[in-house]
Amino acid sequence: MSRPAQPQDLLLMFDRPTEPIFMPKGDNNNVAFDVPPALLDNRINADAGLVNRLGAGEADQHVQVKTIALPDLSIPQTLARDQNFSLFIPLHRKAAGRLIEILMGMRNIDDLVSMSAACRERVNPYLFNYALSVAILHRPDTRNLQIPPLFESFPDKFMDGAIFNRARQESEIFPSGSRQPLEIPVDYTASDLDIEHRLAYFREDMGINLHHWHWHLVYPFSGPRSLVDKDRRGELFYYMHQQIIARYNFERLCNSLARVKRFLNWREPIAEGYFSKLDSLVASRIWPPRHSNATISDVNREVDQLQVDIADCERWRDRFYDAIHQGSILMPNGNRELLTEEKGIDILGNLMEASILSPNMNVYGDLHNMGHLLISLCHDPDGRNLETFSAIGDPATAMRDPIFYRLHSFVDDMFQEHKSTLPRYETNKLVYNGITIRSVDVETPGAPKNELRTYWKKDDVDLSRGIDFTPRGNVFARFTHLQHTDFTYKIQVENSTNSPKVGTVRIFLAPKFDERGVNMLFRNQRLLFIEQDKFTVTLKPKSNTIERKSTDSSLTIPFERTFRELQRNRPGGGVSLEQFNFCGCGWPQHMLLPKGTPEGMPCEIFVMISNFDDDKINQSTEGSCADAAIFCGIRDKLYPDKRSMGYPFDRMPRDGVNTLADFLTPNMFVRDVSIRFTNQTVGVQGGDEPNRLN
Numbered sequence: 116m117s118r119p120a121q122p123q124d125l126l127l128m129f130d131r132p133t134e135p136i137f138m139p140k141g142d143n144n145n146v147a148f149d150v151p152p153a154l155l156d157n158r159i160n161a162d163a164g165l166v167n168r169l170g171a172g173e174a175d176q177h178v179q180v181k182t183i184a185l186p187d188l189s190i191p192q193t194l195a196r197d198q199n200f201s202l203f204i205p206l207h208r209k210a211a212g213r214l215i216e217i218l219m220g221m222r223n224i225d226d227l228v229s230m231s232a233a234c235r236e237r238v239n240p241y242l243f244n245y246a247l248s249v250a251i252l253h254r255p256d257t258r259n260l261q262i263p264p265l266f267e268s269f270p271d272k273f274m275d276g277a278i279f280n281r282a283r284q285e286s287e288i289f290p291s292g293s294r295q296p297l298e299i300p301v302d303y304t305a306s307d308l309d310i311e312h313r314l315a316y317f318r319e320d321m322g323i324n325l326h327h328w329h330w331h332l333v334y335p336f337s338g339p340r341s342l343v344d345k346d347r348r349g350e351l352f353y354y355m356h357q358q359i360i361a362r363y364n365f366e367r368l369c370n371s372l373a374r375v376k377r378f379l380n381w382r383e384p385i386a387e388g389y390f391s392k393l394d395s396l397v398a399s400r401i402w403p404p405r406h407s408n409a410t411i412s413d414v415n416r417e418v419d420q421l422q423v424d425i426a427d428c429e430r431w432r433d434r435f436y437d438a439i440h441q442g443s444i445l446m447p448n449g450n451r452e453l454l455t456e457e458k459g460i461d462i463l464g465n466l467m468e469a470s471i472l473s474p475n476m477n478v479y480g481d482l483h484n485m486g487h488l489l490i491s492l493c494h495d496p497d498g499r500n501l502e503t504f505s506a507i508g509d510p511a512t513a514m515r516d517p518i519f520y521r522l523h524s525f526v527d528d529m530f531q532e533h534k535s536t537l538p539r540y541e542t543n544k545l546v547y548n549g550i551t552i553r554s555v556d557v558e559t560p561g562a563p564k565n566e567l568r569t570y571w572k573k574d575d576v577d578l579s580r581g582i583d584f585t586p587r588g589n590v591f592a593r594f595t596h597l598q599h600t601d602f603t604y605k606i607q608v609e610n611s612t613n614s615p616k617v618g619t620v621r622i623f624l625a626p627k628f629d630e631r632g633v634n635m636l637f638r639n640q641r642l643l644f645i646e647q648d649k650f651t652v653t654l655k656p657k658s659n660t661i662e663r664k665s666t667d668s669s670l671t672i673p674f675e676r677t678f679r680e681l682q683r684n685r686p687g688g689g690v691s692l693e694q695f696n697f698c699g700c701g702w703p704q705h706m707l708l709p710k711g712t713p714e715g716m717p718c719e720i721f722v723m724i725s726n727f728d729d730d731k732i733n734q735s736t737e738g739s740c741a742d743a744a745i746f747c748g749i750r751d752k753l754y755p756d757k758r759s760m761g762y763p764f765d766r767m768p769r770d771g772v773n774t775l776a777d778f779l780t781p782n783m784f785v786r787d788v789s790i791r792f793t794n795q796t797v798g799v800q801g802g803d804e805p806n807r808l809n
């Protein structure tokens with residue numbers, strides 16, 4: 116059957132990215148694109164016999180791809196097809212920006228399908244995947260399509276490279292239905308000799324890395340300005356990454372490790388090595404490792420058109436601190452723009468992230484991105500060994516490397532320097548008159564009150580869309596990840612006024628003690644509070660009981676959303692524009708809680724109800740993908756909370772407040788809870804598996 120192109124056909128272009136466009140695609144290889152020879156760029160393009168022998172003839176649906184005039188693709192093509200692609204490299208950002216513009220500029224679905232088919236043949240597969248994903252997310256005619264998570268197209272960025280040979284063997288020997296899932300070892304990047312390896316379950320978690328990749332997809336560095344310039348984007352760059360650091364430090368304390376040390380001195384050796392064990396299926400290379408005590412050097416690489424010195428970065432850093440201490444940044448016209456209480460953090464975020472929104476790139480440079488790059492190229496700074504960047508050089512893999520957290524702590528420290536110049540929240544900015552929280556408890560089935568539970572869980576992901584060998588069919592990888600038992604918050608609130616009151620419930624969690632096991636000062640503990648949930652409630656006069664499930668958190672998306680359930684498991688058996696109003700950005704639900712300890716990690720849950728009149732944004736979010744708004748915002752809408760992100764922990768405390776207890780007003784409550792980790796692994800179907808060894 117031959118049929119016109121439909122929006123969901125675009126999703127098939129993500130399949131097996133290195134195979135030609137005309138090879139059959141889809142779960143059952145039943146869809147083929149009939150691409151006019153002029154759009155193909157391949158020495159087999161005109162040989163219809165060969166095209167048919169490669170399987171296209173057997174597909175039962177043939178998508179008619181129309182001819183379209185090709186624009187100048189020289190900018191996207193600056194990146195060779197077999198190179199790795201990084202959003203942190205300015206040349207690659209420019210290539211991506213141009214391709215996004217081209218795809219966004221297509222007038223209708225037919226043109227978009229034609230242009231995508233042509234570009235898929237011509238540009239780097241990573242770049243193509245990124246640009247098409249951004250375009251699909253932002254075009255009105257495709258925005259409700261469900262973009263496949265990156266691991267489906269490029270599983271090599273997310274798991275042990277050793278698995279792909281085994282996958283090849285498995286699929287050569289066994290037919291699709293009788294293949295065994297291939298187990299990814301839990302400890303494949305290092306041994307316990309490296310103490311940093313204790314955190315590998317967090318750093319190498321597929322869901323966390325997918326979240327980070329998806330976040331940078333929703334907030335692209337370049338492309339049409341309307342698409343880059345999102346509400347409070349710079350502030351969210353600060354906040355989302357600040358929270359990642361807080362979570363990482365929390366995990367470190369659970370594992371008897373001290374909080375991460377900022378990467379302050381860029382000329383000092385980096386103690387932490389990292390050997391990612393990732394392979395590249397596209398570039399047929401392994402990702403370069405970094406041995407311990409490596410030092411970074413000035414980078415001058417012709418292949419990436421990249422020249423940057425450590426001294427450049429140091430100058431930019433000093434200018435940031437100057438601007439923060441002067442309370443204003445220098446604009447290109449010589450004027451100064453104030454870093455106000457409301458807007459300052461957003462300006463600094465844009466300046467630091469150095470997307471096309473940076474207000475003054477000449478003066479403040481490209482500090483954060485060059486930090487990623489200098490570290491990622493420390494093994495081959497001038498390109499003499501023809502090596503490319505390591506894991507920290509790509510948003511899809513950066514969070515695997517321990518140095519990521521040291522670099523981002525350095526970045527966060529600058530934001531905190533600015534925050535410490537802002538007015539403290541006096542009690543009038545914190546209280547909600549008439550509202551008192553009487554108690555807070557968390558309930559976990561099968562556990563004592565106020566105990567949270569964590570354990571290991573195995574799950575499978577399908578690799579077949581990402582690997583292009585035959586015979587076809589599903590090949591599953593089985594991986595182990597942290598999991599927790601779902602729990603419920605119970606909050607008792609008194610409304611002593613005579614009328615219903617609307618409030619925003621803000622729930623945070625922090626470790627109770629520091630590395631030495633003693634209480635922390637508020638000014639330090641505030642940086643460890645991880646936001647767990649935020650939602651609106653209406654409180655009737657007198658007493659109210661609020662029950663909230665952990666699975667409803669507005670921080671997270673469910674496991675199935677992170678990993679995308681296989682299409683056939685969904686209603687209707689296929690992608691439907693109406694049914695799946697999808698947005699894959701969000702912290703993975705399975706990583707909502709830190710690991711805790713076998714004895715039970717002492718923590719504090721903080722709940723606050725703030726006055727909704729001071730929080731609210733007047734907008735309708737109906738039908739929007741709003742369920743992980745804390746980290747991702749709401750697509751095409753304003754950030755749904757007027758307060759500074761991180762409120763009420765984003766400032767230094769008011770005078771007289773030393774501890775968390777001093778900080779509390781009646782509309783806040785703190786409950787001691789513990790997180791108890793059980794070293795047991797639950798299998799894919801829920802049954803127990805043998806214990807893992809650490």
Ligand code: CUO
Pocket residue numbers: 327331356483487510513523
């Ligand atoms: Cu997300 Cu540095 O911005 O990794």
